[in-house]
Ligand SMILES: [Fe+2]
């Protein structure tokens with residue numbers, strides 16, 4: 001049995017320090033964050049507690065599925081790293097970026113996320129992130145791109161590398177978990193490919209999974225800031241469970257059914273046997289009452 005901890009969309013944020021460095025996209029993002037009030041939904045206590053709680057659980061591995069920052073500012077990456085470092089130094093961790101970590105062309109061209117977190121992104125053998133722990137292999141995709149919209153596309157080189165890995169002899173006897181910032185299916189159960197916020201080529205990714213010898217046992221993602229579980233249906237009818245814990249950085253706002261969350265998956269015999277979901281109660285994280293996804297948070 002392996003215990004796999006997962007959190008996402010913590011969105012460490014610092015105010016933009018120099019307006020000269022602010023692009024039009026970032027002005028829009030800043031407007032959204034600071035003026036429309038999204039910033040107040042995030043709470044530094046939750047952001048730090050999600051790390052402390054994850055460490056206290058002593059999982060075998062940690063998956064962080066992107067949106068570590070809000071505006072992909074260097075200061076935000078540094079703030080995220082300062083809080084994450086004790087965890088990164090003590091538990092095997094795979095980090096994949098989210099759209100907010102490649103928010104601007106500058107952030108992409110500077111490879112800002114890789115420069116800070118490259119050691120934990122598992123990109124040494126190609127464009128698909130990889131981390132092996134025990135009998136499990138975790139693969140991570142990066143469909144993020146700096147556009148005015150928040151949609152993503154898995155690039156062809158990643159689809160090809162993923163297909164090759166899933167067909168490789170060495171992975172056939174292992175259990176594979178797939179990590180991607182974008183959902184493959186939305187809370188409605190339908191493919192999450194909408195123009196403004198979705199993964200535009202989700203069909204291409206499902207085709208790769210459908211044609212592969214080795215199917216992932218589960219998919220973890222974020223991006224929706226909404227806790228839900230789903231199933232992605234492959235062409236032969238096989239269903240792969242998908243999990244989004246919800247944002248790991250939200251403050252405790254029970255009146256709005258909103259608080260930070262993180263998941264732990266117990267994996268054995270190639271399948272997810274159990275899911276525990278932990279919710280932030282204002283001070284720390286506690287097991288969700290009634291079981292994972294039983295409450296409306
Ligand atoms: Fe996010």
Ligand SMILES: [Fe+2]
Nearest residue numbers: 067098099223
């Ligand atoms: Fe996102």
